Amino acid sequence: MKKNILVIVIITFSISLTSQNKNNRFGIFIGAGSQKYKGDLGNGFTLKNNCWYGTYSAQFSYYLNKYFDGGVFLTAGNYGFSQPDDIKMKEVLSDDRCPGCFGRKGIGNVSARLYSAGAMAKFKFANGFLLNENFPVRPYIYAGASVVELVDVMKMKCVQPGRYYSFNVGFGFKYYLTDNINIGYNMALGRFTSDHLDYKIKNGDNDMYLQQTLNVGIDLF
Numbered sequence: 001m002k003k004n005i006l007v008i009v010i011i012t013f014s015i016s017l018t019s020q021n022k023n024n025r026f027g028i029f030i031g032a033g034s035q036k037y038k039g040d041l042g043n044g045f046t047l048k049n050n051c052w053y054g055t056y057s058a059q060f061s062y063y064l065n066k067y068f069d070g071g072v073f074l075t076a077g078n079y080g081f082s083q084p085d086d087i088k089m090k091e092v093l094s095d096d097r098c099p100g101c102f103g104r105k106g107i108g109n110v111s112a113r114l115y116s117a118g119a120m121a122k123f124k125f126a127n128g129f130l131l132n133e134n135f136p137v138r139p140y141i142y143a144g145a146s147v148v149e150l151v152d153v154m155k156m157k158c159v160q161p162g163r164y165y166s167f168n169v170g171f172g173f174k175y176y177l178t179d180n181i182n183i184g185y186n187m188a189l190g191r192f193t194s195d196h197l198d199y200k201i202k203n204g205d206n207d208m209y210l211q212q213t214l215n216v217g218i219d220l221f
Contacts, residue, residue: 024180073119
């Protein structure tokens with residue numbers, strides 16, 4: 001099962017990489033931005049957050065045809081959630097708190113290091129039908145899967161460390177400054193295949209993460 005998921009990962013995450021063309025097939029894409037948590041302890045997918053959790057990403061993609069790219073990616077960064085003051089001061093049952101927050105008010109926070117590696121397939125809108133293939137702004141959508149490693153760097157038992165798997169979707173765009181150098185924006189939503197990382201299984205909805213990065217890329221060969 002784990003091997004099958006890994007194969008899906010390596011095939012799918014190619015979709016959200018850079019938009020090469022038949023003359024420059026290999027693309028390198030690096031970026032940095034924010035990473036947010038959504039799960040049983042709260043929803044960090046909001047514009048206002050109490051804490052900033054940053055991430056770095058690197059993507060390597062290959063031009064398949066004018067409609068699709070394929071590739072692999074790596075990310076490394078912080079992952080977490082800090083409860084608002086009005087929530088963390090509420091009295092809750094001990095069973096509802098994370099193990100590291102025993103004896104405290106509120107239900108707990110999330111603080112971890114998240115590493116991921118995966119693959120994807122990307123559909124490009126600059127394909128000669130919707131937009132010219134060499135249009136300066138090249139939007140895309142993608143789907144993929146990844147292997148995720150969580151590390152409890154704070155040693156507070158607020159997250160269950162270990163290896164997880166996620167399915168990913170996203171969108172973004174690249175703006176080409178020259179024929180092969182670009183800058184852009186990417187949003188990636190990851191949904192874990194389990195609901196254990198925050199020690200809670202309450203709502204029947206698996207934990208998730210959201211990555212938003214600003215990127216710079218180059219197409220080669």
